[in-house]
Each structure stands twice: as structure tokens, then as C-alpha cells.
Amino acid sequence: MLKYYLLLVDGIVAPGICLSGDIPAGAVECTQEQYEGCGSTYTLENGAVVAYTPPALVIPLKDQATTALASARTYVNNTYTMLNEATPDAWVTYLKALMAIAGGTDTTSTALPTEPAT
Incomplete structure (x- = not known):
């Protein structure tokens, strides 16, 4: 059997x-x-x-910020810098916030900042 x-x-x-x-x-x-x-x-x-429920995959905020920063830089370069256009303040603020999280100077944020409207 x-x-x-x-x-x-x-x-x-x-x-x-x-x-x-x-x-x-x-x-x-x-x-x-x-x-x-x-x-x-x-x-x-x-x-x-x-x-069995596998544990949820938790990606550290710093790693999320690094990925979002690379994407945002590409967008800003292609949309503004390459065309010799001024980068909107909202995008500059967003990039700086991501840089602070990715670089470790912002250790208090618990979520990524909201991406500006495109």
C-alpha cells in the first residue's frame, strides 16, 4: 500500500x-x-x-531607495537634462530624498517618498 x-x-x-x-x-x-x-x-x-506560508520578502528601504533612485535619475536625465531643460523642483526634492535614504543619511523614513507626477 x-x-x-x-x-x-x-x-x-x-x-x-x-x-x-x-x-x-x-x-x-x-x-x-x-x-x-x-x-x-x-x-x-x-x-x-x-x-505553510513562506515569510514575506522584505526589501530594506535603503535598497528600495537605491533602485528607485536609479530609475528616477534615468527619467530626469532623459526628460530634462538631455534636452537642456530645467529639472522641476519636485523632481529635485524627490531625488534628494532618495539619495538621503540610499546613502544612509536619512534613517528615520519608513517609506519611499512619492514620485512626482510626470
């Missing part, structure tokens, strides 16, 4: 299939769905199969 199981090995939850009857010692029998979702939608917790 085919049995599906999950087993904790060196801190990693591993799926397994048993064709001979008894599952290995320490393994927890599970459904085929749980077996197929091992690590992505199911895991083991305190000896039981439980739904």
Missing part, C-alpha cells in the same frame, strides 16, 4: 513515499496533496503536518 510521509532531516522537511507498509521512524504520514506541497504549502510543526 502506497503511503506518503514527511520527515524532518537535519532541520529540513523532506517528502517521502513508502511502498512497503510502515513509514520510517519519526516520519509523519500525510496526503498526496501535502506530499506534493512539501516546503511550499505544507511543512512539519511539532510532529504534525501544517499549512
Whole structure:
């Protein structure tokens, strides 16, 4: 009889299939769905199969600012600088705010500034 199981090995939850009857010692029998979702939608917790929600990816604000700054610089260069146009004050303020966050001088902001209207 085919049995599906999950087993904790060196801190990693591993799926397994048993064709001979008894599952290995320490393994927890599970459904085929749980077996197929091992690590992505199911895991083991305190000896039981439980739904798994991976932790949200948190990108540090400094890294977000660095990416936004590169994009904003490209936009400003292409839209104003290359055409020898004056950069609007709103864009200058925005760039400076991003530079402060990306450069580490602004350590109190908790979100990126709002990009000016284009």
C-alpha cells in the first residue's frame, strides 16, 4: 500500500513515499496533496503536518531607495537634462530624498517618498 510521509532531516522537511507498509521512524504520514506541497504549502510543526506560508520578502528601504533612485535619475536625465531643460523642483526634492535614504543619511523614513507626477 502506497503511503506518503514527511520527515524532518537535519532541520529540513523532506517528502517521502513508502511502498512497503510502515513509514520510517519519526516520519509523519500525510496526503498526496501535502506530499506534493512539501516546503511550499505544507511543512512539519511539532510532529504534525501544517499549512505553510513562506515569510514575506522584505526589501530594506535603503535598497528600495537605491533602485528607485536609479530609475528616477534615468527619467530626469532623459526628460530634462538631455534636452537642456530645467529639472522641476519636485523632481529635485524627490531625488534628494532618495539619495538621503540610499546613502544612509536619512534613517528615520519608513517609506519611499512619492514620485512626482510626470
